[in-house]
Amino acid sequence: MNRLMRSTCLQVMVLACLSASLGVKADYVWLEPGRDGANAFLGLHDAAIKADIAVLNSSRAFVVDDKELALQKENNHFVIAPAEGDIRLTAQAVTQGEVLNFYQAKLGRSETKAVNDLELVPIASNGNTFKLVWKGSAVAASQVNVSTSEGWIRSLKPAEDGTVTLKTSFPGLYVLEVTARINGSTTYQGKKYEDVRHTATLSFEVPQ
Structure with a gap:
């Protein structure tokens, strides 16, 4: 088997594994608009108490052209320039449980091209139909979880083409989340982890 074929097979294996979301709720990172830029939180959007974001490593905020944005920790969250x-x-x-988590969060739905390894992107700029992209290839999630600032919580099931469509029936902040376990182990900071998960969130505001 040549190198290209091995690479293709590996990609298929990873994508097959990514298509299954985890059933158990786990913490994730999401972004919200703030008074001066954006705020980043760790935990569950629908929970009253947030986790301390200081447990995160290699935190990096940026825009599509890879320009980095300043991060400042305040209380239990980051403030992004x-x-x-x-x-x-x-x-x-x-x-x-020795779970290695890769968190990827995005605020806004104007851009239709994925940048993060795992990212939910709108089919059309500022649209309500989204696809899940893993390293440049569209994959199907078994479900996408949604929570809002108004306390509305839903799980979206994908259509036959793998996309999910959300009805934004009322104003407020919407947070979409999907988590997938990666097939195989990963070495991180010199240690091997058998349980590796990627979590992607997409958050946006629907105005009054």
Whole structure:
């Protein structure tokens, strides 16, 4: 088997594994608009208490042209410097049970091209139909979880083409989340992890 064929087979294996979302709720990172830029939180959007974001490693905020944005920790969250266009944040953390987590968050739905390894992107700029992209290839999630600032919570099931469509029936902040376990182990900071998960969130505001 040549190198190209091996690479293709590996990609298929990874994509097959990514198509299954995890059933158990776990912490994720999401972004919200703030008074001066954006705020990044760790935990569950629908929970009253947020986790301490200081547990994250290699946290990095940036925009689509890879320009980095300043991060400042305040209490239990990060404050991200303001920028034009969609804002992204990536980070890693090892959680209970020796689980290696790769967190990827995005604020805004104007950009239709994925930048993070795992990213939910709108089919059309500022649209309500989204696809899940893993390293440049569209994949199907078994479900996408949605929570809003109004306390509305839903799980979206994909259509036959793998996309999910959300009805934004009322104003407020919407947070979409999907988590997938990666097939195989990964070495991170010199240690091998058998349980590796990628979590992607997409958050945006629907105005009054």
